[in-house]
Amino acid sequence: MREQSQPIVIRNGRVIDPSQGFDAIADVVVIGSAVVSIESPGTTELSDGWTEFNAKGKIVAPGFIDLHTHLRTPGQEWKEDPKTASDAAVRGGFTTICAMPNTYPAQDNASVVDALLQRCASEADVRVRLIGAITKAREGHELAPMHELADAGVIGFSDDGDPVMSAHLMRQALAYSSDLDLPVINHAEDRGLVSEWDMNEGPVATHLGLKGIPNSAESMMIARDIVLARMTNGRLHIPHVSTAESVEIIRRAKSDSINVTAEVTPHHLALTQEWVYGEYGEVPNTLTPNAYATNAKMAPPLRAEADRQALIDGLSDGTIDTIGTDHAPHADTDKICTFTEAANGIIGLETALALTVGIAGIGIETVIERFTVGPSAILNDATIGTLRPGMPADITIIDPNAEWQVTSATLGSKSRNTPLLDANVKPRVDATFVNGTKIWDANENGAADA
């Protein structure tokens, strides 16, 4: 992480900091690596050697936290590495990313975690936290050494895209880790119900002749895991909730005071199964060659409009705690193929605001909250996702009206597997500070208005 030298005043922006319930035009004063104060606009005199950042018309928010990033390192560095993941993160306004353990080797012991944390510290500009595996090699057979992993600094446990199918093992994972106060994050997909699938089960799959996976494959496993969390007093976090039934089950669990938190992705909030037609969500009169759009393939799949609405409702009423990108870089060869052959997942860091605010139309206040205090509460870390004085100056500055075009050049990731490729989107992240240092500036980096 770089060191900041010059003090800086971020002037005249609309400062939104949900951690303090703050929303007003103000100046943010940063000295060294920390936020010093939030002042009334124009009241802070510049001293010698100070600089200023004109944020008039912009939104100034705490740096975003992503609980669900795929670093692809070690093992698949051709898709992403800590540096490019960091580049992608700052372009999306993220200053902390939490990496899933589906690396090769998996993050299932302290030495692997130590090595990756060291590499990230030297290569990434953003804070990188790691999620350890639930089971050894993520194979679902034996528990990984969860205490050892916790001591090494992991912020939770997950076998990533591989669900813990054994209810016995999931029970033990929740019980064994219940003293650690770290969440067990289980990919909810009952492979006993459907083992091979292409997309959401529904009218688009019927039309396209693709194999569908029903909503119940997700909600059944979420229901199971919630029952096990209650039974064990374990701590459960449900990643990328995608169905209306799942939201309802989680809502009920929270009202029963079960220790469960939940996440939704930007793409499940914004997009539906119709995106598989390859026409940016439109239903074409006849299929075009763009149909079977592999950049609309992910697990869980894009669902129906009713599910999307239920996810937005769940985000609004607090059933869903956080938005996680599930940033999943893949090489062209993983996506330029038939739909059935294509890898699951899309990149998500750069486009998180475009999807949630721009396309889904969710209020930016809500989105900022669920990218800051939402994840920081799950991480039990009050030092990030906030602009409170004395805390690290991780700051995101958003131009709510600026458009940008999603291209290989404007993406920070090594990969470009997003259904928004070539689209003009907004809002735009204008600048991102990590630890007081400006890492990203859209105007300096040539990401001109579209």
Place this chain on the structure above:
Amino acid sequence: MITTLPKTSRQASTALIPSSRHLLDVDSLSSDQIQDLVDTAREFRDLRASTRYKSDILRGTSIYTLFFENSTRTRVSFEHAGKALGADVINISAATSSVNKGESLLNTALTLDSMGVDALVIRHAHSGASHFVSRHVNATVINAGDGAHAHPTQALLDVMTLEAEIGNIRGAKLAMIGDILYSRVARSDIIAFRKMGVEISIAAPPTLLPNGWTAGTNSLNVPDSEVTVHESVEDAVSDADAIMCLRLQLERQTAGLLPDVNEYSRVWGINNQRLALAKPDAPVMHPGPMNEGLEISTEVAHGGRSLVTTQVQNGVAMRMAVLEHFCAAIG
């Protein structure tokens, strides 16, 4: 060696302006275009019946058939059709190609495209394979069956066959029996016949119907694809003008979708008793290959009302019409 080509009066049809240079599905064809292809195919059928037909309409055109799945009638009929029109036809089967060495579909298609092929006729187990290839090649792509999605030339020849048998098909009732969920023939037949104004009555085990389909009206999520699902095969075939019997994939039993193929035959098979519920002389079609004695009884499959061999004959003529239409413009 052919030294002289039989002269015919046929010229390449110019009445059709293709909305796309590819034939990827039947969704993209208008009812007029379907009718034109049917009419053209009937001309070819009649020409083939009266002479040893060989034309040079597609002389100099190269057509590759690229089949990643087994096939008898579709591949051979495309080859036969191409050769009858004077095209150079080369058959590539995945089993003997570099696909066996791990070459991707894309690189295989790009390799063939680089050889200057005019039309690629593709069959692949994955839905959308032809759409995918069409995005990347200069050649015209003809879909010869992609996964559970589409089999446009089968649907076209089925329309041709039924129309030739019963005349005006608008308003006719076609009973379609069997696996809709996994069938590309069902999807393409539904769309093509609906475009031509045919009413479709369906009966199938609920496990072989698309998600959400129940008794009553259902559709394929495209305009004019409404069909009526019946709870029994007897209801579906009652007063039908024709019956389309779909192939039962035997692996549906091991996948847990069916208890037993004999039970399928007993409850959903087309036999003389069920055929008697349809209109007098109502014909029976089957896209092949048949599981004779299972979804269709021997007496129906080879009986006087079976159109199975007519479908195969028409298959060659329809593929001639398709190749002429989609390749002639290339020249």
